[in-house]
Amino acid sequence: MRFERITSTLIVLPIDNIDTDQIIPARFLKTTSREGLGEKLFHDWRYSKDGKAHSEFALSIARPGSRILLAGSNFGCGSSREHAPWALYDFGIRAVIAPSFADIFRANAAKNGILTVEVTREFAAFLLESQMRALGLEVTIDLQAQALSAGGITIEFPFDAFSRQCLLHGRDELDYLLSQMTEVEAYENAHAGS
Amino acid sequence: MEPQTLFDKIWQSHVVKEEPGCPAVLYVDLHLIHEVTSPQAFSDLRRRGLRVRRPDRTFATMDHSVQTNPTGAAREDAAATQQLRALSENCGKAGISLFEPGSEHHGIVHVIGPELGLTRPGATIVCGDSHTSTHGAFGALAFGIGTSEVAHVLATQCLLQRKPRTMDVRFTGKLRPWVSAKDMCLALTAKIGTGGATGHVIEYRGEAVDQLSVESRMTLCNMSIEAGARAGMVAPDEKCVDWLKGRPYSPRGLAWTDARKRWLALRSDRGANFDSHVRIDGSDIDAMITWGTTPAMAVAVGKPTPRPDDFATESERAAAAKALAYMGLKPGEPLTGRRISTVFIGSCTNGRIEDLRAAASLLRGRSVAPHVRMLVVPGSQQVLRQAEAEGLDGVFKAAGAQWRKPGCSMCIAMNGDQIAEGEYAVSTSNRNFEGRQGKGGRTFLASPLTATAAAITGRLTHPRELMQEVPCVLNA
Ligand code: SF4
Secondary structure (H helix, E strand, C coil): CCCCEEEECEEEECCCCCEHHHHCCHHHCCCCCCCCHHHHCCHHHHECCCCCECCCCHHHHCCCCCCEEEECCCECECCCCCHHHHHHHHHCCCEEEECCECHHHHHHHHCCCCEEEECCHHHHHHHHHHHHHCCCCCEEEECCCCEEEECCEEEECCCCHHHHHHHHHCCCHHHHHHCCHHHHHHHHHHCCCC | CCCCCHHHHHHHHHEEECCCCCCEEEECCEEEEECCCCHHHHHHHHHCCCCCCCHHHEEEECCCCCCCCCCCCCCCCHHHHHHHHHHHHHHHHHCCEEECCCCCCCECHHHHHHHCCCCCCCCEEEECCHHHHHHHHHCCEEEECCHHHHHHHHHHCEEEECCCEEEEEEEECCCCCCCCHHHHHHHHHHHHCCCCCCCEEEEEECHHHHHCCHHHHHHHHHHHHHHCCCEEECCCCHHHHHHHCCCCCCCCHHHHHHHHHHHHCCCCCCCCCCCEEEEEEHHHCCCEEECCCCCCCEEEECEECCCHHHCCCHHHHHHHHHHHHHHCCCCCCECCCCECCEEEECHHHHCCHHHHHHHHHHHCCCCCCCCCEEEECCCEHHHHHHHHHCCHHHHHHHHCCEECCCCCHHHCCCCCCCCCCCCEEEECCCCCCCCCCCCCCEEEECCHHHHHHHHHHCECCCCHHHHCCCCCCCCC
């Protein structure tokens, strides 16, 4: 999965502690593939009983083709299901901006080409206000520069150096691990029996 | 040498390699897998022409999507069946031991690991499941991973990890008779929040933790993730090590003597440095219950729901108002006395024999309120057997509760066991997120004692009220 730079309008869901059961409810986990989960993204918030999408829900309000989600703090808490980033990716989302992320979600997202952009609460509030004022606010996220620009302001965001390299070069972490097998064997030999 | 924490010691002894700028290559001693988070990992391996490196360190079970109805007529739906079949085939081809439903060692992944003696002090344990933290009760470093990482471990028996920070959580004092590890978890999460321990591995210490039974420590470590922690752990003591003696996969003979000695030496050195500290007076904790849609939204039983205005920040006020609306509760409303219609005893949090004993101790000679459906779901086949040997199933059935087969059941509601839209349930599981136990369902998380008290009265009830005449089963 590769990521360099995107420019997109926002999907706005400024709620804290959005858990993985909201991102993709458990009853949709009975799948053996990664595809097709975008339709189920935020299912129980998104659809009414008759299966129609609520017109006022964030995904419906957003400009079609929006690829960046703005969320509240501790995004992705709860279960380790990688179905959460799969559903986000399948829907078309390539980056999530939030004041903080749950650990497992952050790790899962990076492996699936989704950027977790951690910003201060104040900056998240600024983005939200700018979006309210001018629906269609464009946000640019540049991983090379670790910079986010919106409304004439550019900020830097932290990102794990190793994950960044993997995403910039479309490299898989498993390739790196596989290149370490001599050391792994040596470790196993030294620890045999324990 | 600088004093080290228990976590530091395990971490250090499992780092295979760490290059500058790269995460550590961490060796995994035990990899547990289940049907929901593994199929795509096996597909990854197939696509890349890789094989499972250490099938002998990999163990599988089916728990999330298996149905628990004992009548036998019920079957998993087509999607679940396909998922179960995929696990069976994947394990068969790779030579991985699989504990199938109905077999002697079947059960919820975090219940069977310890009871089989697969879980060991000082080990690194991972599973594609966030409650892997449970195994930390034995002084193991155990944490949940995503499916891509499941593939990494299958292929290399290693993971790439950045070293987490450490948190010292100290429960002082003596717990009251009706207070269990579940109440400690809820009290901690309410205090520090669902993100309070993000990026940290918790070590639980203090008098109240020392006094806990080994099973209660599993409950305590289980819910570490609900406070955002990577893992939770308790240093092994004699009680813990003896619990593992004679288990099917535990070392025997000389190997046992040797292991025992090593395990008992595993602890944080005096003066070891933790990145943060939390202190809770255990004697202050009361029976706890959640009122909202995160495990942090919890209060002592008997307290009213909070008023959103009581919260400090705008986002907390918004979250509280949203949660109360979802739960159909008013601000400042008393929770005690609220009518409920389902009670669920089970899950990897509270589905062990001790939990069933606690529930049975209240139910003996009493009945479940007529409007209440009570499910008792043992965490494993071993737990089921033990409960039946002690006659607990008889107590449950006589009281009008359903005695089910092992599985995750209503904890995750993807297997047929669920609550209806708008329905109120008291659950001993770990998550009260919106829809967690069924779309639109409303969950009150509580201990087995509190949940059982609600089953008997049909309303949220302080367990103390029903405990007067029964001997205390906890904290013995
Ligand atoms: S019982 Fe619940 S929390 Fe535990 S493994 Fe099963 S679904 Fe997950």
